[in-house]
Amino acid sequence: xxxxxxxxxxxxxxxxxxxxxxxxxxxxxxxxxxxxxxxxxxxxxxxxxxxxxxxxxxxxxxxxxxxxxxxxxxxxxxxxxxxxxxxxxxxxxxxxxxxxxxxxxxxxxxxxxxxxxxxxxxxxxxxxxxxxxxxxxxxxxxxxxxxxxxxxxxxxxxxxxxxxxxxxxxxxxxxxxxxxxxxxxxxxxxxxxxxxxxxxxxxxxxxxxxxxxxxxxxxxxxxxxxxxxxxxxxxxxxxxxxxxxxxxxxxxxxxxxxxxxxxxxxxxxxxxxxxxxxxxx
Amino acid sequence: xxxxxxxxxxxxxxxxxxxxxxxxxxxxxxxxxxxxxxxxxxxxxxxxxxxxxxxxxxxxxxxxxxxxxxxxxxxxxxxxxxxxxxxxxxxxxxxxxxxxxxxxxxxxxxxxxxxxxxxxxxxxxxxxxxxxxxxxxxxxxxxxxxxxxxxxxxxxxxxxxxxxxxxxxxxxxxxxxxxxxxxxxxxxxxxxxxxxxxxxxxxxxxxxxxxxxxxxxxxxxxxxxxxxxxxxxxxxxxx
Numbered sequence: 001x002x003x004x005x006x007x008x009x010x011x012x013x014x015x016x017x018x019x020x021x022x023x024x025x026x027x028x029x030x031x032x033x034x035x036x037x038x039x040x041x042x043x044x045x046x047x048x049x050x051x052x053x054x055x056x057x058x059x060x061x062x063x064x065x066x067x068x069x070x071x072x073x074x075x076x077x078x079x080x081x082x083x084x085x086x087x088x089x090x091x092x093x094x095x096x097x098x099x100x101x102x103x104x105x106x107x108x109x110x111x112x113x114x115x116x117x118x119x120x121x122x123x124x125x126x127x128x129x130x131x132x133x134x135x136x137x138x139x140x141x142x143x144x145x146x147x148x149x150x151x152x153x154x155x156x157x158x159x160x161x162x163x164x165x166x167x168x169x170x171x172x173x174x175x176x177x178x179x180x181x182x183x184x185x186x187x188x189x190x191x192x193x194x195x196x197x198x199x200x201x202x203x204x205x206x207x208x209x210x211x212x213x214x215x216x217x218x219x220x221x222x223x224x225x226x227x228x229x230x231x232x233x234x235x236x237x238x239x240x241x242x243x244x245x246x247x248x249x250x251x252x253x254x255x256x257x258x259x260x261x262x263x264x265x266x267x268x269x270x271x272x273x274x275x276x277x278x279x280x281x
Numbered sequence: 282x283x284x285x286x287x288x289x290x291x292x293x294x295x296x297x298x299x300x301x302x303x304x305x306x307x308x309x310x311x312x313x314x315x316x317x318x319x320x321x322x323x324x325x326x327x328x329x330x331x332x333x334x335x336x337x338x339x340x341x342x343x344x345x346x347x348x349x350x351x352x353x354x355x356x357x358x359x360x361x362x363x364x365x366x367x368x369x370x371x372x373x374x375x376x377x378x379x380x381x382x383x384x385x386x387x388x389x390x391x392x393x394x395x396x397x398x399x400x401x402x403x404x405x406x407x408x409x410x411x412x413x414x415x416x417x418x419x420x421x422x423x424x425x426x427x428x429x430x431x432x433x434x435x436x437x438x439x440x441x442x443x444x445x446x447x448x449x450x451x452x453x454x455x456x457x458x459x460x461x462x463x464x465x466x467x468x469x470x471x472x473x474x475x476x477x478x479x480x481x482x483x484x485x486x487x488x489x490x491x492x493x494x495x496x497x498x499x500x501x502x503x504x505x506x507x508x509x510x511x512x513x514x515x516x517x518x519x520x
Contacts, residue, residue: 039445040416153317182316182472183516209445212518253450257475258517 001203002051002088002171003027007063009043009050020046022227023063028171033197033204035218035235037211037250043227044207048173052084053077067171086116089164093176095156099148105132105159106144112166131162135192154185158192165196172197175207190217211254215239223247282307282434282466283328283351288337290323297323299490300337305434310460310467312481312498314474314513320490321470325436328468329353349379352427356439358419362411368422369393369407375429396425399462400455417448421455428459435460436468441476453479475517478502486510 009021021043028034036044049055051065051072065072067088072080092098100108109131110124119127125144132140135158148156157177164172174193178186194217197204206218214221214235221238223231223246231244242248283305290298298320305311313321326332328339329351341347355361362371373389375381382388394404400421411419420440427435437456441449453476460467469480477484484501486494486509494507505511 039447183474183518184316184472184512186518187516209447210518211446216518250447253447254518256450257446257453257479 001028001030001067002205003064003066004047004051005064005066007047007050007065008061009046009055010060011056012058012060019227020059021050024224024227024229025063026222026229026232028203028205030170030203031197031201032220033194033206033218035214035221036205036207036224037209037214037221038224039209039250041226042224044209044224045175046227047224048090048175048205048207051173052088052090053080082116085112085164085169086167087169088171088173089167089169090173090175091157091160091164091177094180095153095160096148096180098160099156101148103147104144105146105148105151109144109159109163109166112163116167127166128162131166132159134165134196135159135162137162152185153181154188157181157185157189161189161192161196165200168200170203172202172204173207174204176209178213179208179210186213193217209250211239211251212258223250282342284340285324285328286338286340288324288327288339289335290320290327290332291335296490298327298334301490301492303485303492303495305466305468308464308466309483310469310481312477312484313468313470313487314472314477314484315487316472316513318489319487321487322438323490324487325353325438325468325470329436349381349430350432351434351436352430352432353436353438354420354423354427354440357443358416358423359411359443361423362419364411366410367407368397368409368411368414371411371422372396372407372426372429375426379430381430392429396429399428399459400425415448416444417452420444420452424452424456424459428463432465434466434468436470438470439472440469442471442473449476456480473517474502474513486513 004027005025007021007024008019011018011020024047026034036047038044046055050061055061061073063073072083106125106128109128113119113124113127128144129140132143137143137155137158151159178189181189190213193204196202208214218235221233221235222229223244225246231238231242231247238247239251242251285301285303288298288301301324313324315321323332327334330347372393376389376392382392393407397404397406402418402421414422441452444452457480459465469477471477478498481498483497485492486507488509494501494505494510501510502514505514
């Protein structure tokens with residue numbers, strides 16, 4: 001459903017050029033969660049931002065991003081505006097800085113609906129309440145009137161997900177949405193994302209540096225290092241037989257943390273999502 | 282080494298830490314685990330005297346030397362270093378404040394080099410500013426700065442949660458090595474039980490300002506008694 005072909009994004013820094021993304025190709029199918037994995041600076045977020053043209057005009061972007069038979073990179077801004085937040089939406093890493101502190105939660109969800117779907121105030125508000133229920137915020141009828149600071153980190157991230165889902169997108173980019181959260185809340189948010197994927201048959205590109213998350217929710221993985229794809233494959237295959245030293249190292253890092261010193265963790269395997277009804281992979 | 286008796290802290294009507302008693306033994310690495318808001322950091326800050334408790338006491342062998350001998354490494358290396366002060370000066374400051382070395386400039390510089398070496402950073406980093414360092418490197422500076430005053434006890438308040446997993450492992454290994462080399466005692470705070478399990482011999486689980494479970498690592502990880510501990514354990518992502 002979304003295909004990235006030979007994407008390169010370069011930034012000018014003084015006289016030199018930084019190749020943040022260098023000839024990257026991959027695709028994501030409907031109903032699939034693709035993990036985009038790499039360390040800080042590997043180009044993960046730049047890829048996400050390039051897909052939606054959220055990068056500075058001074059950067060040079062080449063290649064193709066095919067979505068619904070159109071190359072997003074060649075679309076004019078007014079066309080892109082119709083796609084952003086509507087057909088393709090994004091959840092960012094840090095809910096604390098992505099929500100506007102002076103607007104209520106309800107207003108921020110309603111804004112997307114009024115802009116993209118032309119709803120009136122009342123319709124947008126009713127739909128905002130529904131969306132808060134979808135992401136399991138209790139007393140949503142009352143909570144729409146709250147401001148972000150009245151919500152915990154996990155709840156703020158749920159609001160971000162509600163905003164991202166508001167226009168029933170087909171494709172979702174999740175850029176490290178749980179990195180700023182506690183592990184317990186992380187497990188809840190991951191469960192929610194998988195559930196919503198099933199419910200709406202979404203294609204999801206999930207960006208992370210954590211292979212533990214990949215093992216739990218992703219069907220396929222693309223591993224990035226210094227702006228290039230170093231490995232790609234089914235999640236199971238990547239874990240059982242990583243080809244590249246870089247991938248091995250990233251997986252090994254997690255094993256060091258979860259294996260020898262904490263035997264009970266390794267015995268369970270990645271069990272976050274298996275609490276109610278078996279492993280999802 | 283440190284004994285905490287009936288420590289309680291209220292912020293207005295909110296009880297952040299409720300009647301906690303705990304002993305930290307010389308040479309151990311004690312893990313403190315719990316979610317945001319469970320009172321972990323408030324407890325740490327009371328131990329160091331950075332905030333004063335509503336009631337209760339903290340006992341330490343030589344209380345007059347607490348500020349020198351007990352140090353802390355903070356979570357976020359980005360905000361805990363002054364962006365306008367060079368790395369060398371940031372590390373050197375405690376040396377001068379606590380009169381650790383003779384104030385001769387050469388001595389200070391030599392000690393800064395030693396400290397950078399201990400956290401495996403090149404000596405040339407002394408002349409850099411924090412923005413020129415990566416997150417992992419900055420956390421190494423945070424550790425070097427905490428070590429500058431020759432502490433005996435170190436509180437590590439989520440020292441790796443802002444870092445990439447691969448960098449986390451490097452930093453944790455470094456902390457283990459330093460502990461052994463300098464014969465330190467650690468209080469290690471984290472919300473992730475896998476990190477705590479890697480680092481600590483004994484684990485304290487906190488929830489809503491109270492201790493819900495204390496035990497040796499093996500007991501807690503293999504056979505948690507409390508529902509809450511089981512939930513934390515289930516939330517770790519093993520591969």
